[in-house]
Amino acid sequence: MSREMSREAAAPADAVASPGGADQDEKVRKVELAISSLLRIGVLSSLLIVLAGTVVTFVHHPHYLSNRHDLGPLTKPGAEFPHTLGSLVQGLQHGQGRAIVMAGLLLLIATPVMRVAFSVLAFVYQHDRVFVVITSIVLTLLLVSFVLGRGGG
């Protein structure tokens, strides 16, 4: 009974008195805006890289504009394109259009991971220990998944 009451009493107090009050709200807002621009920059730059790679692909292969037999080898199973970091770097050195597209796609994949890493720092900045732990767990799980992917892939 008394536990129930104390919980009810504690809830509104928590909601109103987020430690630091208006100061804390401003910090939260700053972090929100930083995350928003991080996502925007990651997305827009990967979009531009993918677009550039697509243009380079068509410039290098002008017959792609008219030859209908070129499509199969590009999109059917067995199509050749970089799918390891090594072959990606090699393709980039040769200025290969599809390697540039792939680099853009990898940047896109990395964007949410960078966002989580940034969130860890943001919660440190807000002195929110519980959420530092929570976001660190998420980041660890993400990194583990990439390691597992390489092993299992």
Add this chain to the structure above:
Amino acid sequence: MTPLLFTVLVFAISVSAGLLGSLLGLGGGIIVVPALTLLLHIDIRFAIGASIVSVIATSSGAAAAYVRDGMTNLRVAMYLEMGTTAGALSGAYLAGVIPVRSLYVIFGVVMGYSALAMFRKRHAELALAVVPADGLADRLALHSSYVDEAAGREIEYRVTGSRIGMGLMYVAGVVSGLLGIGSGALKVPAMDLAMRLPIKVSTATSNFMIGVTAAASAGVYFARGQVDPFVAGPVAMGVLTGALGGSKLLGRLQSSLIRKVFVAVLLWVSLEMLLKGVR
């Protein structure tokens, strides 16, 4: 079909998928995969590889706008991401064990259920003011508020069911890892119905979380050689374009309209899934 025409068609399909996806809190993969395989006869493995990338594109593109507008509940998102990433990991592991056929059936049933549950609540425009007390939600300070453009005022809301929500997010993560989709269709109802977040906040927060869930599986698809740049490139560009447009529309639409469209899409997709599993 010439490679140029192919690129243009894939781009156009992806713009529509991104627009619809960001409005509904889905990753768009659910629209991209059937469109690529059925209309353009692309290998399903390449379609899924492109889908997972498009899922990240939708999420990050729309999330940037929602976060700036204060629609996303970042604390709820970070808390629930523990469940979705753990789930995605388990899903990637399970992918080799469970027959894909039975997955489709499970998926169809779950989606059909969420569609019906949302349909029952279709007239609710705003979240209920009184929600059951949740000690964990209090301690993590998950309660928040957002400015509703359609209603023209700031709406405060309280969060409940944080434990059930976490469990449902784990399931959503497993489905995502297994099928290569963002599984926003499972995330939105979990937040909307179980945790009582307003539908617009649920949609925005789901979008935000989907990218992280998808990133957990995307590396695997890349290493397996399922991300074909010639397919995934135009898909990513198209979905990004569509998602940016969709996030501009969301604030202005009525919540009940979003809900009705969402229910229709859910029912259609669940039927497709069931058919694929039974056939």
